[in-house]
Amino acid sequence: QGNEASFSQEDARLVNALLDLGQEHLFTHWPAPGQHDDDKVRQVAQLRHLDFNYNGGLVGYIQNAQRLLEDSRAGRNPFEGYTPVVPDGEKLDYGSESFQEYEELGAEAAGRAAFVLVAGGLGERLGYSGIKLALPAESATGTCFLQLYVESILALQARAQQQRPGTRLPLAIMTSGDTHKRTIKLLEDNHHFGMDPAQVHLIKQEKVACLSDNNAHLALDGKDPFTVQTKPHGHGDVHALLHSSGLVKRWQEEGLLWVCFFQDTNGLVFRALPAALGVSSRKDYDVNSLAVPRKAKEAIGGIAQLQHTSGRSMTINVEYNQLDPLLRATVNPEGDVNDESGYSPFPGNINQLVLKLSSYAPELERTQGIIAEFVNPKYADASKTQFKSSTRLECMMQDFPKELPSSARVGFTVINQVWAAYSPVKNSPADARAKAAEGNPSHSATTGELDIYEANCRSLQMIGTTVEGPEPRTFNGLDVQFWPRVVWSPAFAATFADLKAKVNGPGVRVGSNASLVIQGRQVEVAKLDVEGALVIKAGPDAIVKVDGLEVRNKGWRWMALNPDKPMTEEQFIRGFKPQTAKPQRSLDEVNIKLIWRGCDSK
Numbered sequence: 001q002g003n004e005a006s007f008s009q010e011d012a013r014l015v016n017a018l019l020d021l022g023q024e025h026l027f028t029h030w031p032a033p034g035q036h037d038d039d040k041v042r043q044v045a046q047l048r049h050l051d052f053n054y055n056g057g058l059v060g061y062i063q064n065a066q067r068l069l070e071d072s073r074a075g076r077n078p079f080e081g082y083t084p085v086v087p088d089g090e091k092l093d094y095g096s097e098s099f100q101e102y103e104e105l106g107a108e109a110a111g112r113a114a115f116v117l118v119a120g121g122l123g124e125r126l127g128y129s130g131i132k133l134a135l136p137a138e139s140a141t142g143t144c145f146l147q148l149y150v151e152s153i154l155a156l157q158a159r160a161q162q163q164r165p166g167t168r169l170p171l172a173i174m175t176s177g178d179t180h181k182r183t184i185k186l187l188e189d190n191h192h193f194g195m196d197p198a199q200v201h202l203i204k205q206e207k208v209a210c211l212s213d214n215n216a217h218l219a220l221d222g223k224d225p226f227t228v229q230t231k232p233h234g235h236g237d238v239h240a241l242l243h244s245s246g247l248v249k250r251w252q253e254e255g256l257l258w259v260c261f262f263q264d265t266n267g268l269v270f271r272a273l274p275a276a277l278g279v280s281s282r283k284d285y286d287v288n289s290l291a292v293p294r295k296a297k298e299a300i301g302g303i304a305q306l307q308h309t310s311g312r313s314m315t316i317n318v319e320y321n322q323l324d325p326l327l328r329a330t331v332n333p334e335g336d337v338n339d340e341s342g343y344s345p346f347p348g349n350i351n352q353l354v355l356k357l358s359s360y361a362p363e364l365e366r367t368q369g370i371i372a373e374f375v376n377p378k379y380a381d382a383s384k385t386q387f388k389s390s391t392r393l394e395c396m397m398q399d400f401p402k403e404l405p406s407s408a409r410v411g412f413t414v415i416n417q418v419w420a421a422y423s424p425v426k427n428s429p430a431d432a433r434a435k436a437a438e439g440n441p442s443h444s445a446t447t448g449e450l451d452i453y454e455a456n457c458r459s460l461q462m463i464g465t466t467v468e469g470p471e472p473r474t475f476n477g478l479d480v481q482f483w484p485r486v487v488w489s490p491a492f493a494a495t496f497a498d499l500k501a502k503v504n505g506p507g508v509r510v511g512s513n514a515s516l517v518i519q520g521r522q523v524e525v526a527k528l529d530v531e532g533a534l535v536i537k538a539g540p541d542a543i544v545k546v547d548g549l550e551v552r553n554k555g556w557r558w559m560a561l562n563p564d565k566p567m568t569e570e571q572f573i574r575g576f577k578p579q580t581a582k583p584q585r586s587l588d589e590v591n592i593k594l595i596w597r598g599c600d601s602k
């Protein structure tokens with residue numbers, strides 16, 4: 001029914017293949033030639049695009065979907081024959097001696113690591129219209145997540161450069177159609193946050209076609225019948241993109257040994273990642289997942305060892321919606337429940353993975369980076385014949401070990417203190433309140449920020465600093481512990497050992513209304529007492545020693561929002577508005593010992 005001249009033989013081949021698979025509905029609404037010809041061309045071009053971007057083409061996609069949808073309809077257990085067992089792994093107390101030992105080893109290993117940030121998700125659950133990487137991780141400095149991550153990698157790089165001058169640690173960022181342009185703009189507007197642009201590689205994932213029923217009919221858009229609905233395929237795409245872009249191969253040729261994966265909004269990720277790298281390095285793990293204690297039913301996957309009746313076993317993430325039914329069907333009729341520790345016995349996967357390049361690279365060659373897919377339709381009723389809305393195939397990056405042979409060394413590293421390792425920004429204020437009401441972490445913009453302060457205050461306490469507080473506050477209906485607003489840049493301290501070396505813990509006191517910001521590579525704090533706000537900001541070559549400074553001022557205030565006053569989206573999702581005044585006095589007016597060495601005094 002199209003104008004034949006507009007279509008190539010390739011187009012015709014694809015359309016015929018789709019017709020053979022029962023996809024006539026894609027074309028039955030087409031009017032006679034001469035009408036809507038441009039729309040028809042546009043529709044076929046989109047089908048070609050979807051065909052090109054899926055390994056196995058649209059035919060493969062539909063066939064995979066038919067199989068997985070039938071499994072889902074029939075209620076087939078994807079873990080048939082497997083029994084979950086609590087696996088053994090390294091469990092570390094943040095700041096303990098063994099933590100520090102692993103962290104030191106890991107900071108060393110980071111000098112031969114590549115970093116991969118998956119940031120294709122738009123964060124619909126959060127109710128934020130921007131990209132999550134542009135969100136401030138905290139409002140004391142306003143540093144956005146991407147800047148925090150880049151600076152953390154640069155801090156590890158600076159360390160590696162002491163041994164191997166010229167070292168550049170690569171950062172790959174997976175974007176999607178939803179986030180690509182805005183991620184580029186964020187980087188370009190900020191001079192890549194100090195990273196050499198040649199170090200940063202953007203790899204863009206494509207969406208996949210939506211499916212409207214159990215026969216895997218592709219779903220046409222309700223408003224535009226010449227467009228197939230599409231949705232993201234999941235973060236598992238990252239492996240195929242690292243393969244097809246040639247990055248992994250290049251990293252191996254460059255002599256790198258490790259690849260560290262992480263997600264878009266965890267301000268604490270680099271507090272724990274070096275220790276996990278250290279564990280990988282000492283135990284020679286092919287795959288190592290960073291984990292935290294997990295509350296039963298919390299929306300993070302549980303790491304389990306799955307033992308098959310055939311004798312095969314694998315240590316793998318079991319996603320939160322699958323863990324409960326699996327436990328009920330096997331070892332515990334009560335399903336996913338906390339044990340006497342108050343947590344699920346299965347550690348929570350926070351999707352910060354350390355992969356060994358020498359086993360990852362050949363595995364990618366073998367599989368082309370294709371990761372096991374799944375489908376999760378929301379059925380309209382118990383007959384499972386209709387969906388509430390269209391669905392699509394998905395894949396997850398943490399499923400990579402499923403492809404590995406049994407002999408692979410797959411482990412995990414639990415950081416026993418959640419506050420030290422994990423506080424993502426995922427949920428809207430209303431969803432966050434609901435999670436908190438169930439006794440689960442709210443994973444909100446409110447806690448994402450306040451947990452950074454908590455982690456910093458607790459770290460200072462661990463080295464002997466007196467930190468007052470926390471005080472109970474309520475923001476966005478969430479009851480939280482409000483710690484002094486202590487923030488430092490990764491250049492100041494990238495590891496716990498750096499903090500110990502730069503801050504004389506017992507010489508420092510932080511009052512409960514204090515805000516303390518430290519930015520600068522060569523800042524040292526010997527004696528300091530803060531009541532109010534203090535910002536220490538030193539240029540890269542400035543050496544600053546704070547020795548005997550007492551700060552007394554009104555300080556900054558984090559005001560709960562007044563719903564009648566205008567607010568930004570960033571403030572709305574946090575539930576507070578910081579009142580941060582400009583510094584009243586410059587450094588040279590106060591009692592502070594400054595040593596300037598050939599730097600400008602800014």
Ligand code: GDU
Pocket residue numbers: 118119120121122174176205232233234235262263264265299300301302317319320349350351396398424426
């Ligand atoms: N993402 C993509 N592409 C996608 C979907 C997501 O790049 O198609 C990115 C997101 O930007 C984000 C990361 O993947 O950086 C994770 O996405 P979500 O935050 O939506 O992930 P979930 O909360 O669904 O769950 C994931 C894991 C869980 C657990 C949890 C921890 O699947 O097992 O580890 O993160 O935060």
